Amino acid sequence: MSTRLRYWILGVGAVGLAALFIGAFVSLPGFGGERHPYGDRATKEALARHTANVVSSVNFDQRAFDTLGEESILFTAVVGTVVLLRQTRDEDRVPPRPAGVDPWVRRYALLLLPVALVVGLYVVAHGQLSPGGGFQGGVIVATSVHLLYIGVDYRALERIRPVWLYEVGDAVGEAAYLLVGVGGLIGGVAFLANTLPYGTFNTLASGGTVPLLNLAVGIEVACAVVVLVSRFLDQAVEITPDGHPGEEARSK
Numbered sequence: 001m002s003t004r005l006r007y008w009i010l011g012v013g014a015v016g017l018a019a020l021f022i023g024a025f026v027s028l029p030g031f032g033g034e035r036h037p038y039g040d041r042a043t044k045e046a047l048a049r050h051t052a053n054v055v056s057s058v059n060f061d062q063r064a065f066d067t068l069g070e071e072s073i074l075f076t077a078v079v080g081t082v083v084l085l086r087q088t089r090d091e092d093r094v095p096p097r098p099a100g101v102d103p104w105v106r107r108y109a110l111l112l113l114p115v116a117l118v119v120g121l122y123v124v125a126h127g128q129l130s131p132g133g134g135f136q137g138g139v140i141v142a143t144s145v146h147l148l149y150i151g152v153d154y155r156a157l158e159r160i161r162p163v164w165l166y167e168v169g170d171a172v173g174e175a176a177y178l179l180v181g182v183g184g185l186i187g188g189v190a191f192l193a194n195t196l197p198y199g200t201f202n203t204l205a206s207g208g209t210v211p212l213l214n215l216a217v218g219i220e221v222a223c224a225v226v227v228l229v230s231r232f233l234d235q236a237v238e239i240t241p242d243g244h245p246g247e248e249a250r251s252k
């Protein structure tokens with residue numbers, strides 16, 4: 001395929017995409033008007049299925065299939081990172097030396113670690129009730145784990161972060177989301193349909209499948225972020241060209 005033909009194909013695709021965007025924007029209701037058909041319908045469906053947080057109802061019920069795609073993008077990114085940043089033949093793993101941490105930084109990080117962990121777990125568990133959910137809470141949980149690296153050193157982080165375990169958790173979170181969807185097919189309805197009892201409104205067990213999907217995303221996101229950061233930290237701290245000390249080893 002010639003370069004000129006590629007530009008023609010790109011141009012035709014760009015014109016078609018622009019036409020679709022323009023058509024979509026023209027059909028949108030006026031900004032700041034009194035009618036909000038999309039928001040009204042989403043709120044009505046969320047309350048009908050006993051989900052207090054409308055955003056979570058949209059993410060894990062009304063458009064749960066789209067959220068599966070978003071979760072799968074993160075899962076695929078982790079797989080790609082693990083493959084690309086694996087240790088090669090011309091690299092050695094150099095154990096990092098103990099790092100000197102300012103006492104105030106150490107106190108702040110170690111004090112904040114349990115608080116961040118509890119907040120992250122709370123955000124995941126209450127995603128169907130209040131702002132937040134699996135994506136946000138998962139990131140907070142992963143961040144709390146790495147506060148140990150900031151407050152102590154890399155070796156302390158390694159002791160509480162067996163990477164293989166988080167890799168398994170990443171796969172389990174992705175698989176759990178799919179299995180909930182397959183459960184709908186087994187029950188004779190659509191994939192990812194909300195088929196479980198809706199429960200009592202504004203309780204942890206309310207929302208049908210929403211809490212389960214939210215939990216699956218929280219597990220996947222938390223484990224995925226830990227694995228991602230671990231691979232980049234390995235490259236910066238431990239894995240170095242053959243016969244050369246690590247960057248952190250030199251700086252410490």
